[in-house]
Amino acid sequence: MDQDIAILYVEDDPRSRKVMQMIAHDIGLTNLTIFEDSTDFKVKVSALEPKPRLIFLDIHMSPHSGFEMLEMLRQSKQFDGVPVVAMTASVMNEEVHRLRTCGFDGCLAKPIDFDSFPEALNRILNGEKIWRIVS
């Protein structure tokens, strides 16, 4: 895995952002961008340079929810083929069902498993869809 692979993470909860930063630091990811809210998401994501190769979205956000952001990404040809993975604490049956039917490329449940995260990342980048609900 390239250590400088461009990853975007959209998350409004500061603790969750910090967890992600710790993981990135721990496994040596150097190109992690974090948006702290979803305001002007479409503009901001289009302006990103380099273009992210993987996007993690929190679901419960404002003003745009994870689903709305996914919709924006899917409408833009720029992000064709870029896996969009939900990273959420809402992993009840119905919620996961909705994630799958809306077209997410996978889901990593919070709490994130520190140990298995690098393996999961690799598999996602290889085009696999992971629905890691049971930790």
Place this chain on the structure above:
Amino acid sequence: MVRLGNISLSIKLSFLLLLVLGVLLVATILLLYSNTATLTEEIGSERIAQEVNIMKNHLAEVEKQLVVNVNFTASNIPFIQAVGRRSTDTVTGLITTANNSLDMDDIDVVDGDGKVLADLTPGVEDAASDSTLLESALKGNSSTGILVKEVNGQDEISISAVAPVNNIRQGTVLGAIQMSQNIDDEFLRKLAFERDGVYLGLVYNDQIRARTTSSEADSSVILHSNVAFSPDAVKLVASGQTVVLDKLISNGNVPYAVAYIPISSNVNGASPALMVLVELNEIYVFQNSTLVKTIFVFAILAVIALAVIYFSLQTITIQPLNVLKTIAHMTGGQYDQRIPITGQDEVGQLAATFNEMAEAIQQRETSLQAARAQAERSDQVKSAFLASMSHELRTPLNAIINFTRYVAKGSLGEVNAQQVETLNEVVDSGKHLLNLINDVLDMSKIEADSLKLFVEDDIDVKSILQSIISTGKALMKEKSLEIQTDIQENLPLIRADRQRVLQILLNIISNACKFTEQGHVKVRAYAVADEMIFAIEDTGPGISVEDQISVFQPFKQTTTGLRQGGGTGLGMPISKSLAEAHGGRLWIESEIGKGSTFYCAIPIKSEMLIPSLVA
């Protein structure tokens, strides 16, 4: 065999109406028939009385004419002179000439001694009565009578008159003359002249000797059959009275009135009678046509009445009932339909009662729907609460577990072994808490019956098995345990909820690794018929028969489980429910001291499960 009770109401009503009208029709016909029969008899008795009088008059006229004719001849001067001279030739000549216009059947002349001077039928021997009448004439009396002669072996009956031939100057009787007319068919026809429908017969010695009808070929002619002949009446007639039969005689459906008239009581022994028949054909025809017309009119009226009653019943009863029947089905739960009430009769009352019932049902339905909606709402609230709980508990746990690990790894500065151990206990406690949250949420979903599977087709169970084996290996690190596998080659792909199958098998293998201190844990997987069987065998302490039941009951950990610590006591009940939600089974085979085997059977492709994502 069709039971009457199964036939539709309108057919039953029609049948009943037809029956009633049929009975009415038959009764009317019988009544009319008897009335017309009585009428015919009355008219018949009037007609016969009239005809009897006419015939008596005709007979009297014939007699009178005979008397006139015989006296006229007897008063003829040349005839008186010829009788006085006893000149047979002259007398014969005179009567022959006279008979050219009189047209008698016989004329006899005798002299004063009773010796025959002339006879128009010389070959025929005169009957004894001839001489009786002539003898009375020789005594100066003119009279009439009936003669019976045997001619060619047959009785010939004639009516005759006698008169004395008087010497006008001296007043002495010179002789006598007798004229007679045969009562034959011709005679009777003249007698019945111009009386339509009147037939006459001459009855003598219980036989009909002459008749107005000529042809025997016509069998329907009543005078040639003996149907109208009554010997009793004939006997009565012999005493000189006229007899009218009470009953009408029927010949080929045509009624006749019958009467007998004595022709003369002047003859000893013999009493010929005139049988009078009056044909009542006109009445019969009239009666028949009246009957037919009446029946026809009645039938038409009956049909009209039937139609009116039928359509009235249709409108008043059957149509409303059909509407009732249709609406009463309340297809598709349409309880808001009401029957239009057309009147206050029984059908209207029934409709009103039905509407009240429908109203009650509708109200109950509405309150049921409200209750259901209420229940659904509270279910939704509950689900939303659970989802929110899950989210709100997992978010801080994400920080707790991962921050602690980060610290324990020394990323924020050096930590000593004691600190690492303590920090790892925090991580383990956090993970335990997470498991507890997962299990409690799963359990509450199972108890609320709201567990939903995310069903996918073509799930490869090998990856699931690899996943649980690596988890098992991680769990048994510090124990002298060995994981064995016996996995059938070419396992079929299954239709299931991948995460839930994984959850079931993880629960089982975690328990196996937790409770087994030495020996092995063996994972087997094979397909039997339409089921995929997973068997996880351990060499642990085994589970008693009582505990084999309680292990699947929520919040009832086995005594060993409790002693061992950890675990929520919900894993096995949840796993069992998950297996059953797939249409599968979960069971144990175990013996204390010899280990346990947990079996999980999942249908390979259950029709009960519908894939959540349709490709």
